[in-house]
Amino acid sequence: MVTQTLRHWAATHPGTRRATNEDAYLCRPEIGLFAVADGVGGHGSGAFASAQAMKALEQIPQTASPGDVLVAVRTRLGSVHDALCAAAAEAGREDPPATTAVVLLLGGGHLACVWVGDSRAYLLRRGELFRLTTDHSVVGELVKAGRLTDAQAERRSDGHIITRALGVNTGGALLDKVTAPVEPGDRLLLCSDGLPRSVSSQVIGATMAADEPAAALVAAALAAGVRDNVTALVARV
Numbered sequence: 297m298v299t300q301t302l303r304h305w306a307a308t309h310p311g312t313r314r315a316t317n318e319d320a321y322l323c324r325p326e327i328g329l330f331a332v333a334d335g336v337g338g339h340g341s342g343a344f345a346s347a348q349a350m351k352a353l354e355q356i357p358q359t360a361s362p363g364d365v366l367v368a369v370r371t372r373l374g375s376v377h378d379a380l381c382a383a384a385a386e387a388g389r390e391d392p393p394a395t396t397a398v399v400l401l402l403g404g405g406h407l408a409c410v411w412v413g414d415s416r417a418y419l420l421r422r423g424e425l426f427r428l429t430t431d432h433s434v435v436g437e438l439v440k441a442g443r444l445t446d447a448q449a450e451r452r453s454d455g456h457i458i459t460r461a462l463g464v465n466t467g468g469a470l471l472d473k474v475t476a477p478v479e480p481g482d483r484l485l486l487c488s489d490g491l492p493r494s495v496s497s498q499v500i501g502a503t504m505a506a507d508e509p510a511a512a513l514v515a516a517a518l519a520a521g522v523r524d525n526v527t528a529l530v531a532r533v
Contacts, residue, residue, distance in 0.1 A: 302402060304330065305510035308527040309518060311490055318342035319488045319527040320395075322350045326358055327365055328402040332527050333395045334415050334488040336461060341393035345380055345463055349397050352376050362403040369399050369410055370471060373462060377470060380463030394463030398429060398486050402531060407484065408475045413461045416492060418500065419476070420483040425501035428474050431489075432460035482533045483509070490526035491517050504530060 302325045310317040318335035320343075333349045335342025352372040356365060384392030396413025409417045414431040434457045460466060478484075483504050492500065494517040506512040513528035 302328065302531055302533065304529065304531040305508060306527075306529040307510040307514040309514050309525070311522045311524050311526055312518060313523040314525060316343065317525045318346055319490075319525040320346040320350045321486070321527055321529050322353055323529065324354070324356075325531075327356065327360060328362065329353065329356070329365060329369070329399065330402075330484075330486055330529055330531050331397060331399040332415050332486040332488055332529050333397045333462075334413065334490075334525065334527070335393070335395040336458070337391050337393040337463075341391065342395060345376075345393035345395035346397075348380070349373060349376050349395050349462055353399065362401065366401055366408055366410070369401070373397060373399075373410070373412070373471065377462040381465045384463065392463055394461040396432075396458065396461055396488070400484055400486055400531065402478065402484070402533065405477060406475060407478050408473060410471050410473045412471050413458050414489045416485075416487055416489070418485040418487075418504070420485070420501055420504045421479060422481070423501075423505070425497055425504070427497070428476070430472070431458075432472075433458045478533050480533055484531045484533075485509075485513070486529040487513070488525060488527040490522050490524035491528055493524065494520040494522035494526070 320333045322331040333346035335346035356368045396415040398411040398415040401408040409428050411429050414433045417428040419426045503512045509530040510528040517526040
């Protein structure tokens with residue numbers, strides 16, 4: 297799909313071990329908004345939570361200015377979080393519906409990325425891959441504190457344990473944000489954690505340059521035997 301300034305690709309798959317796909321994604325190039333969510337929770341509740349997050353972002357008015365879109369992303373994801381937490385408390389569930397989310401906003405020569413959980417965003421610029429997000433996970437916190445390297449973190453068996461998500465009330469900060477300038481030719485990747493847990497950053501960077509990068513990234517994850525759901529969304533400036 298092509299707009300005046302952006303081209304994008306998206307692909308998703310349940311993975312090699314799961315019958316259902318609880319990931320969700322959204323492409324709204326008309327307002328420069330792209331998002332990926334990875335649902336967690338038993339009995340399909342993860343799929344419900346990720347769908348609720350994407351539905352909330354889908355309803356942002358097309359006429360909204362870039363600044364208003366960013367405010368709306370924060371507000372709407374916060375409302376989804378509150379609604380999921382309230383529903384879980386009322387039902388007394390031990391496995392409440394919850395979801396990670398990573399949202400990319402492109403416009404005016406800049407990007408803003410907002411996220412919660414361990415779904416990630418990457419930037420590929422002139423052949424070099426940069427990671428824009430940090431994981432809200434047990435392992436991610438150890439990396440942030442300097443107690444683990446990225447290489448050591450990738451080998452940890454507890455890397456899937458997240459510390460923040462929409463629908464999980466930790467009482468602390470919910471969303472993180474990063475901003476940066478963009479250049480013509482930049483490619484931005486949003487992905488669920490199934491991708492980086494199955495293929496290396498070197499493979500991700502090389503595959504992002506493909507003609508159909510999202511499908512190629514998902515195919516690489518499947519070839520590596522990815523067990524989790526896997527979603528890749530690539531936008532090119």
